[in-house]
Amino acid sequence: MKKTNRLFTCKNKCKLFNSIVLAGFCLIFSVTIMAQPAKGGKKISSDLFGLFFEDINYSADGGLYAELVQNRSFEYNPTENREWNPFSYWEYIAPGFSYGRISVETSAPIHPNNPHYLVLDVEHVGKEVKFVGISGIGLKNSGFEGMVVKANDKYNFSMFVRQLSKEPISFNISLQTQKGKVLAESKISTSSNDWTKYTASLIPTQSNDTASLVILATTEGKFAIDVVSLFPEKTFKNRPNGMRADLAQMLADMKPGFIRFPGGCLVHGDGLGNMYRWENTIGPIEQRKEQRNIWGYHQTAGLGYFEYFQFCEDIGAKPLPVLPAAVSCQNSGGTWQIGGTGQKALPIDEMQDYIQEVLDLIEWANGPVTSTWGAKRAAAGHPVPFNLQYVGIGNEDKITPEFEERFTMVSKAVKEKHPEITIVGTAGPFHSGEDFDKGWKIANDLNIPVVDEHYYTDPKWFISNQHRYDSYKRNAGEVYLGEYASWGNKMRNAISEATYMTALERNGDVVRMASYAPLLAKKNFTQWKTDMIFFDNVTICPTPNYFVQKMFSANQGDYYFDKVVVKDEKDINLAASCVQDSKTGDIILKLVNYNETSKPMKVNLGRFIKIAVEGEQAVLAGSADAENTFANTKNIVPAISVVKISKSFDYSAPGMSLTVIRIKTKN
Ligand code: AHR
Numbered sequence: 098m099k100k101t102n103r104l105f106t107c108k109n110k111c112k113l114f115n116s117i118v119l120a121g122f123c124l125i126f127s128v129t130i131m132a133q134p135a136k137g138g139k140k141i142s143s144d145l146f147g148l149f150f151e152d153i154n155y156s157a158d159g160g161l162y163a164e165l166v167q168n169r170s171f172e173y174n175p176t177e178n179r180e181w182n183p184f185s186y187w188e189y190i191a192p193g194f195s196y197g198r199i200s201v202e203t204s205a206p207i208h209p210n211n212p213h214y215l216v217l218d219v220e221h222v223g224k225e226v227k228f229v230g231i232s233g234i235g236l237k238n239s240g241f242e243g244m245v246v247k248a249n250d251k252y253n254f255s256m257f258v259r260q261l262s263k264e265p266i267s268f269n270i271s272l273q274t275q276k277g278k279v280l281a282e283s284k285i286s287t288s289s290n291d292w293t294k295y296t297a298s299l300i301p302t303q304s305n306d307t308a309s310l311v312i313l314a315t316t317e318g319k320f321a322i323d324v325v326s327l328f329p330e331k332t333f334k335n336r337p338n339g340m341r342a343d344l345a346q347m348l349a350d351m352k353p354g355f356i357r358f359p360g361g362c363l364v365h366g367d368g369l370g371n372m373y374r375w376e377n378t379i380g381p382i383e384q385r386k387e388q389r390n391i392w393g394y395h396q397t398a399g400l401g402y403f404e405y406f407q408f409c410e411d412i413g414a415k416p417l418p419v420l421p422a423a424v425s426c427q428n429s430g431g432t433w434q435i436g437g438t439g440q441k442a443l444p445i446d447e448m449q450d451y452i453q454e455v456l457d458l459i460e461w462a463n464g465p466v467t468s469t470w471g472a473k474r475a476a477a478g479h480p481v482p483f484n485l486q487y488v489g490i491g492n493e494d495k496i497t498p499e500f501e502e503r504f505t506m507v508s509k510a511v512k513e514k515h516p517e518i519t520i521v522g523t524a525g526p527f528h529s530g531e532d533f534d535k536g537w538k539i540a541n542d543l544n545i546p547v548v549d550e551h552y553y554t555d556p557k558w559f560i561s562n563q564h565r566y567d568s569y570k571r572n573a574g575e576v577y578l579g580e581y582a583s584w585g586n587k588m589r590n591a592i593s594e595a596t597y598m599t600a601l602e603r604n605g606d607v608v609r610m611a612s613y614a615p616l617l618a619k620k621n622f623t624q625w626k627t628d629m630i631f632f633d634n635v636t637i638c639p640t641p642n643y644f645v646q647k648m649f650s651a652n653q654g655d656y657y658f659d660k661v662v663v664k665d666e667k668d669i670n671l672a673a674s675c676v677q678d679s680k681t682g683d684i685i686l687k688l689v690n691y692n693e694t695s696k697p698m699k700v701n702l703g704r705f706i707k708i709a710v711e712g713e714q715a716v717l718a719g720s721a722d723a724e725n726t727f728a729n730t731k732n733i734v735p736a737i738s739v740v741k742i743s744k745s746f747d748y749s750a751p752g753m754s755l756t757v758i759r760i761k762t763k764n
Pocket residue numbers: 151153360361362363492493526551580614615625
């Protein structure tokens with residue numbers, strides 16, 4: 098018995114030992130798979146492809162920012178558009194033979210940052226029996242060319258009201274069609290002579306693409322009203338004060354490595370007073386400082402720094418905020434017409450405060466909740482640090498002595514206080530020239546680790562300059578190609594960019610990041626012709642350029658392998674790259690043909706020990722002039738399939754195409 102027992106025990110111990118060894122082996126084995134790329138690869142940036150977001154082309158207000166009310170805080174003004182005033186996009190209504198008075202006032206606002214509000218004096222609410230409907234005095238807002246509402250979805254209404262007369266004021270809040278049919282309604286009654294936020298839920302019985310919000314005071318009395326807001330409950334990830342879900346999802350689907358925000362020229366602004374100051378864009382929306390958008394409209398700052406950081410976190414992208422280098426845009430006041438002489442610099446005696454503002458951002462993003470700014474982040478609902486790694490200073494500024502002095506001051510202060518932060522410098526608006534050279538020199542003299550280059554040019558330039566970064570010094574600053582695009586949204590443009598992007602991957606040891614620009618553009622409200630995603634209130638029209646960006650950014654790797662694809666090396670219209678993602682072990686091939694006819698390529702995967710027998714393939718192909726339009730948003734979309742893979746295979750790249758093949762490894 099004893100013997101048996103012993104044997105049994107021994108056997109079991111052995112089994113246990115074996116399984117521990119096996120489990121340990123599996124663990125080591127799987128860790129090895131996850132972390133060990135194939136031999137001979139070159140380490141490249143794992144943050145290579147990301148997004149550039151700027152509030153241009155109504156990208157934020159009226160676009161990604163899901164607020165449905167336009168001019169919610171009565172802050173529109175003629176500096177933004179000569180026709181605008183605090184009452185723009187509002188209509189005074191007096192149904193049922195009612196009458197009253199209305200004025201714009203500023204004497205006791207909700208917050209000094211939000212100075213204008215309306216006062217309505219309801220003198221008489223009509224009681225004529227012949228009137229069908231609700232009588233009263235009020236306001237109507239049709240948003241940004243009509244509000245899109247969906248049947249049975251919930252919409253969150255809010256407004257700030259200060260009751261100015263003794264008795265409470267009753268309100269009827271409704272969503273109505275253009276013909277006045279009520280889709281949803283709710284009632285509110287005031288209860289305070291101080292500014293108070295009142296809320297209601299509206300659930301439309303029918304869907305409508307051009308609805309209006311109607312706020313009607315149904316009792317006599319006087320009141321002040323401000324910050325009237327209506328949000329769909331279904332924003333991206335259901336975030337309050339959130340983003341339009343369908344547009345945000347398009348961006349999330351790209352799996353960007355990072356998001357740069359809030360611009361662009363919006364960052365350094367049209368004159369010093371218009372620079373984007375991050376501190377004005379956090380906290381309760383009624384306390385944020387709204388301002389003129391350099392692109393000729395209005396910024397509510399409702400989509401502010403908190404929302405940008407939150408969105409980055411929600412989609413797993415690193416935040417890349419870009420702050421002004423304490424100088425305004427060189428084109429301020431329209432001086433681009435006379436050579437861009439409009440740059441203004443903050444007075445030196447204001448620089449310490451400005452530098453502190455930059456340092457405060459880092460504390461706000463990364464500091465503990467016990468720090469002054471970390472506490473503000475926590476108060477907004479995010480006690481955990483955002484893990485900010487990059488800070489951009491300056492946006493394609495003209496490199497003047499004033500710029501250099503201020504850039505040096507800011508970057509030195511950040512380096513000294515926060516050596517853990519990677520500073521991104523700036524090298525002018527073109528791919529070469531005086532600002533480019535001076536920007537790079539300053540950055541290298543100051544040991545700035547990453548420098549932002551911008552260029553918009555024709556497709557041929559991208560084809561002819563694929564070797565641009567091959568000769569960049571590997572022991573100086575790395576490149577952030579922060580804004581680039583070929584002039585157009587046809588297939589020839591998208592595929593020229595794809596060609597260039599394979600070269601960015603090949604040079605991913607010196608090109609740290611790259612982002613196409615601009616990102617979003619609202620139909621009929623664009624200030625920049627070539628953009629990545631067009632949209633209106635209902636429809637999203639992705640360009641071929643969007644699919645190219647998505648196919649690269651959703652298929653990034655961190656090791657680059659050369660000589661995997663054999664093609665005609667004399668044909669500069671052919672390009673290819675091969676990367677491996679060490680997290681998944683997947684090998685990713687990108688095969689580009691800028692010719693209009695198909696071309697042969699040969700893929701040799703011999704260096705990868707074990708590869709799956711099948712791969713996922715996406716092919717974006719079309720004629721050079723093909724594009725997507727609002728009438729046919731799906732003219733150009735990638736064709737997805739599963740293909741057989743062997744160690745060596747031939748591929749016929751269709752004319753004007755990008756092919757991405759993703760292959761799992763089993764070693
Ligand atoms: O992307 C559009 C504009 O182009 C950006 O605002 C600016 O930085 C560049 O000139």
